[in-house]
Amino acid sequence: MSQSDKDGKNCSCEICGKEFTEEDAMEKHVEIHVGAPEHICEICARGFRWRHSLQNHLSIHFGVKNFVCGICDKAFAYNSVLKEHMLIHTDRKEYRCEICGKNYRTNATLKRHSEYHSDIKHPCSICNREFLDKYGLKEHLQTHFGIKNFVCQICDNAYTHNSSLKRHMRTHFDKRMLLKEYNCEICGKEYDQKGHFTRHKVIHSGIKLHSCMVCQKEFYYKANLRSHMRIHAEVEKTFVCAICGKAFTTIPTLREHALKHTVRKEYSCEVCGMEFHRKSAIKSHMLIHTEVRKHRCNICDMAFRREETLRSHLNGHSDVRKFECEICGKAFCRRASVTQHMKILIDAREYRCDVCGMNFRTKSVLKTHSLIHKDVKQHRCAICGKEFFQKCQLESHMRMHLDIKKLVCEICGRAFGGSSGLRRRMKMHFDLKDFKCDVCNKAFRRKGRLTAHMQDHTGMKKYVCDICGKGFNLNFNMKKHMKIHSDIKEYKCDICGKCFRTKRDMNRHRICHSGAKQERCHICDRKFHLKTALKTHMLIHYNIKRFCCEICGQACVQHGNLMSHMEIHFGVR
Template sequence: MNIPTGVKNHECAVCGKAFTRKGHLKRHMEIHASVKHQECDICGKAFLHKRSLKLHVEMHAGVKNYKCVVCGKAFTQKGALQLHMKIHAGIKNYHCNVCEKAFTQKGSLGLHMKIHAGVKNHECYVCGKPFLHKGHLKLHMEVHAGVKNQECDICGKAFLHKRSFKLHIEMHAGVKNHKCVVCGKAFTHKGSLNRHIKIHAGIKNHDCNVCGKAFTQKGSLKLHMKIHASIQNHDCNICEKAFTRKRSLGLHMKIHAGVKNFECDVCGKPFTQKSHLKLHMEVHAGVKNQECDICGKAFLHKRSLELHIEMHAGVKNHKCVVCGKAFTRKGSLKRHIKIHAGIKNHDCNVCGKAFTQKGSLKLHMENHAGVKNHECDVCGKAFTLKGHLNLHMEMHAGIKDHECDVCGKAFTRKTTLTGHMRIHACIKKS
């Protein structure tokens, strides 16, 4: 019988590694020979050692005998538990030599290095989008499949990803862990707090490329653009007046109901909206003497008030002679005319591309800078252009306007439908 003495007399002739037992050396030699006799009957994966196969089969069976004493998470293999315990201990021995970020596991560092190298080996066969991780591609494929397995028991809304679902549940529970250090206002999502902070900082990165008006939040700009596009989907069933925003319709209905909960402490005048009262108070302060009787907004100059009144009345006296589109203000018409004239005075100093409006150039420059100010408040993904975010939000909303003429399947994006049509084309050829 070969009794181990602690002495490693059995050395591998290939790599020089030494072993206490001859049997251990024999099994080690199978690695160099790439011999894998132990095959899994479930998935066909082969292993060098019987013990490795046994652990693998336990994984299929869902056996998890190794439990973390800190958080209760269970694992199939002891080694996996040991790696997990390093996370609790804060042990990060694997450092990136590019950005100095540290990792608990060597494999995590390896994946991280692919980011610096720009390696994305996992490509979507439908739309061609590449991904760094196989897991990310798997989640992406659920978008094409329209799979939403995470369903809310409260409202029935479904989500693609577990993280998005968790944030949604916190919203129902009223959990607001992200607090503003300036005014104390709390938010459910970190992204919402980040956008709120921009208000205090006076940051307005979202410019309208039609009139140049700037906004703190992309959502505000999106609603503003509907005004330019004359999109008014929310109709009043009493007077048939239409509104761009659902909230605006709700406030308008209060007028019909005679609801005016916001009263001025100085003169007693009541208002439907708190913002109207706030504007009205500026009149008492002598800041703006020209007040709108409709919404309470005040102006310094009479001419500004007149233009504002025309907006309420829907007066658009400035008409384009080329396409017939009408505008409330002359300045808006002038900017519009430049599009027809092909006037592009705003040149990009990086690639030379020219634009009609300064706002369009500003958005283009963000592409070069890699700036992504348009963040999704559901999953946190950021985009350079608001249009890309709008498309992304349609995915969360489950909007599928692009339908296949062959099988009737609907998609969120036109590009996804194009990729889908290739499948029909391949079937037809075969």
């Protein structure tokens, strides 16, 4: 039996397809499609065929709702809308889609759903965005014309959609007062709306039904896929920033960008004083100051502050490595990992700095590098006042104050606060020197050391001492040198009380108290406390005399020997 026979509707409109039980009702309906409407609304200029339709329409403008639901007391302007609402209180869904089998309460809802299975799309005449049904297009057009019929009765804010008004109304009430009746059995997260809870459950299923036809990237939700497709499509960027001229494809991205131009940041952190434009940003930032990590991995028991970080971590436990490198065949769990891996192999540095000409693999690294030229250090330590270019540099620095050292070297047992310190230590143990000088073939563990070394060949010394005029390649070396001119010795040995200018000198001195002489000369078997002392000793065996007297030309192995020799010329005994 067809749906029309089931409803007792045996005649339909040839223009729009609407079905009717009586032929007279259908003939009256056909008049809608013929000629101009006679009755016009003086408020919104909408036209109607019949006077009673205009009267019913005016009740919307004046808020007249005479039809009340006897179950939930919700009121409506039209009796037909009340009848449709009453179906919500029953579980009857007798209208079934013949394609996907989904059930609906009304025939109108089924018709609207059937348009999703059709290839016909309804394009917006203003921005060319396409919609699967005409109802979605109608709601979308309201955003272009600024039509906002839904007004908040508390603060008078107006919205285009009723759903937007409902979301806004929740801001007037304390979230703790909202009844969260939908609880997730897997992670314990609670929701007060069934729709949000349903969307959340998709994440735990691990099934990403929506995949990109271009790059095969998968998504949980169709909305995320649509947003992703703008990357591949050459979408015209019609929304332009009035300050800097940068263009965007959507209004939300333009609004997000516009916040960067505003000087005032309304939200500030009470702990470190950092300021933010958005409330969501400060909420995310506050997680840094707390040690609460409620998102725990059920495999390795590692805990995280954010749920998205845990999801990314869980991919590492998976044996499924479907993203394979096209060059070496190595497989990865994440597409971002294989992309980054391939850039390293081909040394693709497509992002170029306009100031110094340096090239970088990623846009984020270039953005971080550009801060050096601007000399903008936005991240300040609340304890010692030291400033940093990057947030991660500040976090690494804070571990020093808090004495947090979680990473331990498996060879020597030394602990480090960050992974960079551990990597440098491992390179020292295995004597890995990846950066080699093209002139003299001398190798270095760090790129910065090689850059400073290259200045020796050019004769350029970027940093010069104001007192003695000695030049240095690194600012660190000059600062260390400046302590020679100072009489301040702030580091004191707790064993013998001897004072030193630098902490390094004090640590080297303390080795002498330990009595351990681990450095042995392979020629004469003499032992030394320090490796530097051994290197100086080896100069004697190889007869290398680097220090020469300017008066008589006599050469000495050590600088101390030269100073003793100079006393002969000046009569000092």
